[in-house]
Amino acid sequence: MDRRLAGLIAGGQDDLSAYLGNDATARLVWSRIRTHGIALALLEMAPVVHAWPRSILSSLRDEARLQALWELSHRNCLLAVLARLDAAGVECLVLKGTALAYLVYDQPAMRRRGDSDILVRESSLQATRAVLADMGLVRTQDATFGQESWVYDTGIGFVHCIDLHWEVVAAPFLRRLLDVEECFASATPLPRLAASARTTSPALLFLRGVVNQALHRTNGYLVDDQMMFEDGRLIWLLDAHLLALRYTPADWEQIARIGVERGLAPICAKVLRHAQQALGTPLPETVMARLEAEPQANPVTSYLELGSGTARLRDDLGASRDLASRVRLLLAHAFPPRNFMQGRYPGKAHWPLGLLYLHRLFAGLWSLLVQQGKAG
Known part of the structure; x- marks a missing residue:
């Protein structure tokens, strides 16, 4: 079922609709779509789904409308935060899902997510907190190593969360994998979000993403208030696919170099091959050969695979x-x-x-x- 959903996103034939007349199957398909976070992506990238039975198509459209409304409301909140930080002289980078939404997706709402992540230098942490508190955001108890959450209640049904980071990776053992100053040095504009908005380089976005996915596989992630531990979530593979389509030779070289030097080669290769199999992602085999030549076991992969x-x-x-x-x-x-x-x-x-x-x-x-x- 997941393979068929991936095929639809990649522009393949619809080999699911024949089974959707069965209510139990339709519910299972809808459950997988929700788990993968691809409702709006399917509607935009796979026009054949518009011919699906009304029951599941109605659910898809309802979810897509909700995503679009959330995106509009969340963007307004995030823009206000970015503007106030800029006025206060605080440099920040937008990370993860929101950065991808405004960098590689035709419609930012297609990149389903529940929050936005921003990175600041630790020296700017107190100033950033003061700005967020002054804007009416409230710091929650959802804090881990190098990050904390701030929420804003719009009063119209949406509660927006800003995850504030001062470490790139939320685990002390992995903190040296990606450096804060390295991210700022490679800052890339996000003009579709705001004139002053920036993120890391596309290559560092990918590398941060594969680490995040590996951590989610062991620590879990929430989908509709349910903790999931699945690998190969389609929205994450779509991230990797869309990023790969825009990489320059320099981006591929950065991925290969950092992957080999910092023990990330095995998980980088795994995600890229999975995206290739699921979505037909074009990959430079010279880069893949460098990544796949590295040993599968190293201190980083051993840590990421710990079940305890x-x-x-x-x-x-x-x-x-x-x-x-x-x-x-x-x-x-x-x-x-x-x-x-x-x-x-x-x-x-x-x-x-x-x-x-x-x-x-x-x-x-x-x-x-x-x-x-x-x-x-």
Whole structure:
């Protein structure tokens, strides 16, 4: 089913419509579309879906309208933030989904997402916080290493989130993979968003994206308040595909060089090959040969493949700069943000955060007792 959805986005034949008369199949197809975040992308890139049965087509159009409305409202919020930061003399870069939306997508709303990410230098952090607070945004408890979330309630049904970063990668063990100053040095204009808006180079956007996807595969990501751990999400492959279509030889060289030097070659090659298989992404085989010649196992890939949060915490503590950083990391591990807790316990997502922490503590103790009982 995912392969057929990818084929539609790539301009292939519609080999799904014949099955959509069955309600159960139609519900499953719709579930996969939601998981992949591709409702508007399908409507725009696969005209054949406009002939699908009314039930699923109506859902597609409703989702697309919601995405378009969210995009308009969110853009207004983000533009105000960028303008105020610019006026305050704070340099920032737009990252991840929003950067991609305004760099490579014909319609920014096609790039479904739930927030925008901005990167500032740590020296600008207090000034940035002051600007956000003065604008009426509220800092939440959803904070991790090198980033924190700020929200703004529009009063018309949308609550917009700005994820503020002062580290490029949200894990101490991986912080040296991409440097803040490296990102600012390669700043690329985002004129479709705003005259002053900038992001990182297309190559660094891709490299940051593959790290993010690998972290999501182990830590999970939220789709409709459900924690997912799937790999190969189609909206992420579409990001890689559209970026690849605009790369210059210098961009490909940067991907190959950084991938090899910093242990990212295996995950870069995996994402690019997956995009090629799913969407027909054209790839320079000389670059792929360099990436695929690297060993699959290295400290970076070993960290990203750890299934144990405790094991990752051990590596992150070892990579932390000082005692204060280690204490903050331990507190964040003991008391993770609300969105993590809601995804971990979806049936109890309405509980107060304190009760969720207590439930997590007792569940962990019970699991430990059961394991000890079995061992005995």
